[in-house]
Amino acid sequence: MTQALINGLVLGANYALMALGLTLIFALMGVLNFAHGQLYVLGGFVTYYVFTVMGLPFVVAVLASIVVLAIVGFLFDALFFRRVQQRSAREESSMLLAAGLALLLESLILLGFGEKQRGVALSVSGVYQIFDAYVPASRVVVFVVAMLAVVLFILFMRHTKPGRVLRAIAQDRDVTALQGVNIALYSGVGFAIGSALAGLAGSLLVTIFAVNSGMGTAISIKAFIMVMLGGAGIVSGAIVGAFVLGMVEALGYAFLPGSVTYLVIFVGLILFLVIRPNGIMGKPWG
Amino acid sequence: MIRSNQVWAFLILALVYIVGVPFIVESRYILGILASAAGLSIIALGAWLTLAIGRVNLGQGAFALVGGYVVAIATTRWGVSFWLAIVVAGFISAAVGVVLGLGILRLRGVYFAMITLSFTEAVRLALLNGGEFTGGAGGISRIPVPGELSLLGVTIIPAFNSVNTHVASFVLSGVLLALAVLLCWRISACRIGGVFVSMQQSEELAQSVGVNITHLRIVAFGIGSFLGGIGGGYFAAAQQSVYPGGFGVPDSVSLVLYCFLGGIGYVAGPVVGTFLLFLGFQFLQDFQQYQMLAYSLLMVALMIWLPNGVLSLSEAGWIRRYRSQHGQAGAHHAG
Amino acid sequence: MQVEIPVTSGQPPRDPILTVENVSKRFGGLTAVGNVSFKVKEGEIFAIIGPNGAGKSTLFKLITSALRPTEGEIVFRGENVTGLSPHLVAAKGMVRTFQETTIFRDMTVIEATRNAHYVTGQAGLLGIFFNSKAARQDLADIDASTDRILELLELRSVARERSKNLPQGRLRALGMAMALAAHPKLLLLDEPFAGMNSDETDQMIGIVRRIRESGVTVMLVEHDMPAVMRLSDRIVVINFGKKIAEGVPEEIKTSQAVIDAYLGEEDEELGI
Numbered sequence: 040m041t042q043a044l045i046n047g048l049v050l051g052a053n054y055a056l057m058a059l060g061l062t063l064i065f066a067l068m069g070v071l072n073f074a075h076g077q078l079y080v081l082g083g084f085v086t087y088y089v090f091t092v093m094g095l096p097f098v099v100a101v102l103a104s105i106v107v108l109a110i111v112g113f114l115f116d117a118l119f120f121r122r123v124q125q126r127s128a129r130e131e132s133s134m135l136l137a138a139g140l141a142l143l144l145e146s147l148i149l150l151g152f153g154e155k156q157r158g159v160a161l162s163v164s165g166v167y168q169i170f171d172a173y174v175p176a177s178r179v180v181v182f183v184v185a186m187l188a189v190v191l192f193i194l195f196m197r198h199t200k201p202g203r204v205l206r207a208i209a210q211d212r213d214v215t216a217l218q219g220v221n222i223a224l225y226s227g228v229g230f231a232i233g234s235a236l237a238g239l240a241g242s243l244l245v246t247i248f249a250v251n252s253g254m255g256t257a258i259s260i261k262a263f264i265m266v267m268l269g270g271a272g273i274v275s276g277a278i279v280g281a282f283v284l285g286m287v288e289a290l291g292y293a294f295l296p297g298s299v300t301y302l303v304i305f306v307g308l309i310l311f312l313v314i315r316p317n318g319i320m321g322k323p324w325g
Numbered sequence: 326m327i328r329s330n331q332v333w334a335f336l337i338l339a340l341v342y343i344v345g346v347p348f349i350v351e352s353r354y355i356l357g358i359l360a361s362a363a364g365l366s367i368i369a370l371g372a373w374l375t376l377a378i379g380r381v382n383l384g385q386g387a388f389a390l391v392g393g394y395v396v397a398i399a400t401t402r403w404g405v406s407f408w409l410a411i412v413v414a415g416f417i418s419a420a421v422g423v424v425l426g427l428g429i430l431r432l433r434g435v436y437f438a439m440i441t442l443s444f445t446e447a448v449r450l451a452l453l454n455g456g457e458f459t460g461g462a463g464g465i466s467r468i469p470v471p472g473e474l475s476l477l478g479v480t481i482i483p484a485f486n487s488v489n490t491h492v493a494s495f496v497l498s499g500v501l502l503a504l505a506v507l508l509c510w511r512i513s514a515c516r517i518g519g520v521f522v523s524m525q526q527s528e529e530l531a532q533s534v535g536v537n538i539t540h541l542r543i544v545a546f547g548i549g550s551f552l553g554g555i556g557g558g559y560f561a562a563a564q565q566s567v568y569p570g571g572f573g574v575p576d577s578v579s580l581v582l583y584c585f586l587g588g589i590g591y592v593a594g595p596v597v598g599t600f601l602l603f604l605g606f607q608f609l610q611d612f613q614q615y616q617m618l619a620y621s622l623l624m625v626a627l628m629i630w631l632p633n634g635v636l637s638l639s640e641a642g643w644i645r646r647y648r649s650q651h652g653q654a655g656a657h658h659a660g
Numbered sequence: 661m662q663v664e665i666p667v668t669s670g671q672p673p674r675d676p677i678l679t680v681e682n683v684s685k686r687f688g689g690l691t692a693v694g695n696v697s698f699k700v701k702e703g704e705i706f707a708i709i710g711p712n713g714a715g716k717s718t719l720f721k722l723i724t725s726a727l728r729p730t731e732g733e734i735v736f737r738g739e740n741v742t743g744l745s746p747h748l749v750a751a752k753g754m755v756r757t758f759q760e761t762t763i764f765r766d767m768t769v770i771e772a773t774r775n776a777h778y779v780t781g782q783a784g785l786l787g788i789f790f791n792s793k794a795a796r797q798d799l800a801d802i803d804a805s806t807d808r809i810l811e812l813l814e815l816r817s818v819a820r821e822r823s824k825n826l827p828q829g830r831l832r833a834l835g836m837a838m839a840l841a842a843h844p845k846l847l848l849l850d851e852p853f854a855g856m857n858s859d860e861t862d863q864m865i866g867i868v869r870r871i872r873e874s875g876v877t878v879m880l881v882e883h884d885m886p887a888v889m890r891l892s893d894r895i896v897v898i899n900f901g902k903k904i905a906e907g908v909p910e911e912i913k914t915s916q917a918v919i920d921a922y923l924g925e926e927d928e929e930l931g932i
Contacts, residue, residue, distance in 0.1 A: 071435050073578070119625065126632045131381050134438065135585050138578045139624040146617035256575055260446065267439050302450035305443045312443075313428045316436045516788050516799075519775040523764070530758060533724070534842040535750040535779035544785065 042172040043293040044286070049178050049247075051285025052185035053240045057258070058265035058277035059192055060236030066209035066272040067229040068120060073137035076258030077144040078234045082108050082241025083250035084148060087157040097161060101184075104242035105235045112234025115140060116227045141255060149252040158249030181243045188239055189278065192232075196274065205229050209272065237262075264308055270318030279319050335506070343499035347492045356495045362603045363498035364559045367505045369580045369595035371552030374509060376581070376589050377518075378545045379525035380433065384425070384441030385580045386572035387448035388418045388553025393561040393571060394452060395554070397465040400562075407471035408482070411558040418554025419547045426546040430539070445577045452569040464568025471497070471562055494563045501559055502596070505552055510592045512548070521545060586627050588634020597635055676735075677702045677846050677877050678723070678754070683732030685718055685901075692718040694901045695732070700846070705872055706879045707888045709912075710898035711921055716881045719898065720850060723879075724756045725749045737845065751779050753845035757835045759854055765824035769815055769834055770806060772823060776841035777802040809840045812874060813867055829860035833867060846877045853884040865891050885922075889913065897921065 057079060064072045072078075082104040090100035123136045165176035196202040204225055207215045216222045241250065265284050269276025284304070291300030315321075350356050368385050375382035395414035399405040405413075429440045452459045459465070470485040471493075485493040512518050520541060523531040528538050561567045579602075580595075587598025605623060609616045631637060676699035685693040693715045700706045710716050721727040723734055728743045735741070736754050750756075764772045781798030788795045810816050813833045818826060823834055832852060839847055852868065853861050861884070868891060872878050882888050888895060889909045897905040897912060899921040905912055912918055 065435075071439070119629065122629055123632060126629075131376075131581075131585070132628070132632055134381065134435070135578075135582055136625070136628050138582060139621060139628055142617065143621035143625055146615075146621050150614065150618060260442070260574060263439055263442070267436070271435060296454075298450050298453055302447060302454060305447035305450065308443050309429075309440050309447065312432070312436060312440050316432050511789060515791070516775075516778075516795075517785060519771075520778055522767075523775060526764060529726070529746075530838075531778075532746045533750055533756050533758070534776045534838060535747050535755075537745075537747045539745075 040293075041170045043289045045169060045172050045174055047286035047289030048282075049182045049285075050289055051282035052182050052189070053244045054261070054265055054281035054285050055189050055278045056185055056236045056240035056243075057262045058269070058281040059189065059274065060233035060240075061262045062266045062269075062272055062274065062277040063205070063209075063229055063236070064233040065266065067205065067226050067233075068124070068133060070120075070133040070137060071263060071266075071271075072233070073134065073259055074115070074141040074144055074255075075233075075237050075262050076260070077141050077148065077255035078108055078111065078237035079241035079244075079258045079262075080250050080252065080255045081111065081144065081148055082238030083245035084152045084157060084241075084252075085238070086242040086245050087159050087250070088152070090159055091157075097159075100159075101239065101242045104238045108238025109231040109235040111144075113227045113231040115234070116230035117223075120230070121223060121226070141259065145252060145255050148255075152252065154252055156249045156251040157245070159245045161246040177246055181246060185240070185243055188236070192236065193274065201225070201228060205232075264304065267312060268308065268318055270321030273318070273320045276318050276320035283319075335510075336503075339499065339503040339506075343496055343503070346499075347495055353491050356491050358604060358607050360495045360498040360563060361560075362600045363495075363502040364556050364563065365580065365583070365603055366502050366596045366599040367559065368553050368556035369583045369599045370505050370509050371549035371556070372577075372580045373584045373589060373592075373595040374512070374545050374549040374552070376584055377513065377521045377525060378542055379528075380430070380542075380546070381438040381581060382441050382546070382549060383438050383574065383577040383581060384422075384444045385549070385553045386574065386577035387441075387445040388422060388550045389557030389560070389572045389576075390448050390452060390567075390569070391418045391421055392554030392557030393567040394459060394465070394557075396558040396561040397468050397567045398458075400468055401465055406474070407469070407562050408474045411555060411562070414558035414561075415551045415555040418557070419551035422550025422553075423543055423547045426543050426550075430542040430546060442574055442577065445572070445574050449569045449573055459569075462569065464566060464571070466566040468561055468565045468567070470494075470565065498559060498563070501555060505555070506592065506596060508548070508552075513592050517541075517544075582624065586624065586631075586634055588636035590633065591636045594634050594636055601635060675702055676700060677737055678879070679733075679735040680719075680723065681733045681735065683719070683722055683729045683734065685722055685727060686730045692901050693722065693729075693898075696898065696901075696903050697732075698896045698903065698906060700877060700879050701894075702877055703872065703875075704877060704893040705868065705891055706877075707892040707895045708879070708881045708898060709883070709885065709888055709895060712883070714898045714921075715901035716898055717850070718901075720756070720848065720881045724754065724848060750842050750844075753843070754848065755839045755842045755844035755846075756848040757832075757839045757850055757852070759851050766822055768820050768822055769826070769830075769837070770810065770819040772834060773806045773809055773815075773837045773841055774802055776838035777805060779842050780805065805841065805843075809837045812840070812870055813837050814863070827860075828855060829863060832856075832864065836867070836871070840871070840876070844876055846879060847871060849878065849880040849882075851882055851884075852880055853882060853887045856884075861887050 057075065061072055061075050064070070064075075085104040085107050086100040089095050089103045090097055119136055119140060120133060123132050161177040161180065163177045163180055167174045167176065167179060196206060204215070204220055205228070208220070208222060208225055208229070212222065261284065265280035266277055267280070268283060269278070269280030287304060288300060291303065295303070346359065347356065350359070368389050371388065372382050372385045392414035395417050396407065396410045399410040399413065400407055425444060429437060432440065452464075453462055455461065470490055471482070473480055473484040474482040513521070520531065520536055524536065524538055524541060532538050557572065560571070583598035583602055584595045585598070586602060587594035587596065602624065606616070606620050609619045612619045627635070678700040680699070681697050683693060683696050684691065696719060708716055708719060718727065722729050725741065725744050725746045733740055733742050736749070736752060739752070741749050741752065741754070767775065780802055781794070783792055783795035783798050810819055813836060815830065815833055815837055818830055823831060826834065836847070836849070836852070849868070852864055856864060865887060868878055868880070880888070880892075889912075892909060894908055895906070895912045896903055897915070897918050904917045904921060905915045907915070
């Protein structure tokens with residue numbers, strides 16, 4: 040039981056990174072980024088490549104993932120989303136563009152890194168005992184780094200000028216534009232940060248779960264669950280949703296047979312959203 | 326309004342396709358992918374009906390699974406004729422859609438999309454964990470090909486194993502698709518279609534002139550689910566097997582993409598989109614490992630340059646000029 | 661065919677078509693509408709006015725059932741319609757317009773008006789789908805009704821225009837045409853004069869009068885005082901969610917409570 044709870048905490052912290060990235064992009068663009076899972080996968084592969092293939096320190100690998108993903112995110116916005124949003128008023132267009140980009144990114148990852156499953160063994164020695172559970176030190180590292188990033192993200196959004204501008208855009212794009220803010224630049228920055236968070240999650244979790252080029256959609260779906268559960272576009276909601284999913288998943292895998300866990304999660308999510316579409320932290324309907 | 330000469334033109338086109346293609350195309354492989362494209366088009370038309378009332382429906386994969394399993398279980402376990410089973414499959418899918426729709430159709434945007442996406446996953450996982458009843462991960466195989474359909478001793482449709490099965494499957498897919506197009510065409514061209522357009526643009530406004538939006542949303546979603554079930558039932562018989570991974574979230578998303586890339590303003594949109602992209606993907610096989618890259622680039626390029634779909638080309642200046650000179654009107658324009 | 665229906669305060673009272681009785685709406689601790697009552701008589705042009713944020717639009721939503729009142733009753737033609745689903749309220753003959761009708765951008769005026777005839781006719785969905793005899797009769801009725809409505813609202817000349825190409829005044833008239841398509845007994849207009857110049861205002865006043873002459877009672881919620889004073893038979897003034905005055909235009913113009921309420925509004929002219 041304690042083991043499952045601790046696994047849930049470690050998962051939850053990393054899921055929070057993914058969910059925060061997704062919810063930031065949702066708040067800015069009003070769209071669920073179907074390519075989010077592929078961004079995560081790319082983050083994992085970059086870390087694998089820099090750490091295992093090039094033999095550079097893990098810290099460098101993590102930083103490389105963040106930088107690469109930030110650039111990819113910025114380009115996604117500048118090359119694709121901006122154009123489609125200018126041309127089409129329907130929000131579905133952006134959603135489907137994201138789905139198309141997911142496929143594009145997936146095929147690029149497949150070409151760049153091959154179809155083999157890749158993992159990273161983090162050589163941090165030591166095991167901690169917490170009550171009756173054993174936690175490898177590498178997981179503690181992953182947990183601490185993830186939590187640190189979550190805190191940094193929140194501080195950035197609250198206390199820096201770019202963070203405040205991003206929040207203003209999320210609240211009312213048109214009004215913010217009237218105040219002379221360069222919306223195009225900032226939505227690019229927002230997309231870059233959101234993608235970098237997904238990449239960081241991939242970079243950290245690749246030490247626990249191996250990545251392969253085809254798993255992006257499954258990861259996206261997980262991120263969607265967290266964001267919808269907590270309340271779409273709400274920072275605190277993303278964190279709550281992530282920890283709830285991390286816990287439920289860890290407990291489910293410990294006590295339920297195989298895929299029943301996710302069956303329960305999906306049925307539960309449908310019922311929950313029917314009753315409370317705005318999520319745990321969102322305003323109730325009406 | 327649909328003019329009768331448009332209907333005749335459509336029927337002749339459908340007949341030429343259904344009868345003509347098997348004469349020209351000898352390759353079983355090509356006949357097979359054409360039939361699959363037609364089957365997918367039927368399911369995509371269902372997604373299109375939900376788009377018509379302004380909902381992104383990522384649940385069509387689930388309804389196709391339901392329809393496929395109904396046909397599989399009814400024909401293999403209970404010896405029901407395929408012809409009865411596929412109709413039942415459509416209605417069971419529709420019933421599931423109505424029950425789900427009662428709960429979720431008041432939601433819009435990402436909320437509706439997300440719930441229907443969850444539904445696709447939930448159905449897949451339920452079938453995976455269904456034990457002996459659904460056959461688990463392996464699903465149900467050895468589904469018999471459609472048998473003879475006769476009325477008062479007169480054979481209407483011969484048993485598929487007594488003729489060329491591949492041609493028979495192709496013809497079946499073509500006929501089902503033609504019927505599905507006629508259904509959606511009629512809906513979008515009559516007053517109901519006009520009301521759907523109003524609802525898609527503003528449910529509040531539609532309600533203000535007396536439209537019972539709750540009722541009509543259920544009708545649209547129910548018919549969409551029906552088409553999903555029919556399409557899934559067709560695939561069960563054509564491929565003679567069903568399994569939980571047969572339709573998943575990526576398929577549900579693709580089906581909506583087909584609608585958009587074909588053009589959601591047109592009844593023919595989902596069909597054109599499905600044929601173009603599904604066949605396009607197959608024919609890009611020459612690119613080998615670059616197949617998926619080429620396909621996704623094609624898709625993203627279409628979204629950027631033709632955000633209203635391929636059929637929106639028919640509204641382009643030069644075609645309009647041509648038309649006004651020759652006095653023709655667009656055949657498949659919805660609404 | 662100018663048929664003047666003389667409606668003044670001196671007339672014997674007719675049956676109320678709409679009775680709003682002690683209606684309140686609270687959001688949390690905030691009272692948007694507090695204990696408002698009034699009656700709209702059959703055949704009159706009735707206006708609700710008030711400064712910005714006075715609770716007019718909340719009241720409008722309560723009457724059309726877009727919101728459910730916390731307390732009180734809405735009685736339409738002798739029937740309690742409080743909390744009824746909006747489409748049923750519309751089907752009973754109380755139909756509203758919207759300020760913005762820019763949404764049917766690609767429809768022509770005639771298409772949008774035809775399309776709004778949802779409650780017309782006998783055919784059910786299956787009848788419409790299979791083009792039954794009843795459905796064909798309905799279509800003929802709809803064409804005739806559309807024709808009448810476009811004539812009444814002076815929209816004939818722009819019948820084939822797409823709504824996105826219409827000027828503001830015509831667009832507003834199209835919104836009213838769509839509402840009339842539901843065959844209302846009582847037409848509720850949401851700020852029909854908002855954003856209009858004086859020519860458009862004059863034209864709109866003419867249109868509203870003709871709608872009344874065709875046998876439809878009109879109630880409007882409005883900001884534009886001069887237009888309301890010219891057009892209305894009776895007026896209710898709302899401020900801070902409460903009724904502060906009721907009467908014929910002359911009484912409203914001289915009411916001290918109304919003058920005080922509007923003093924706070926700098927860009928607002930009182931039509932005196």
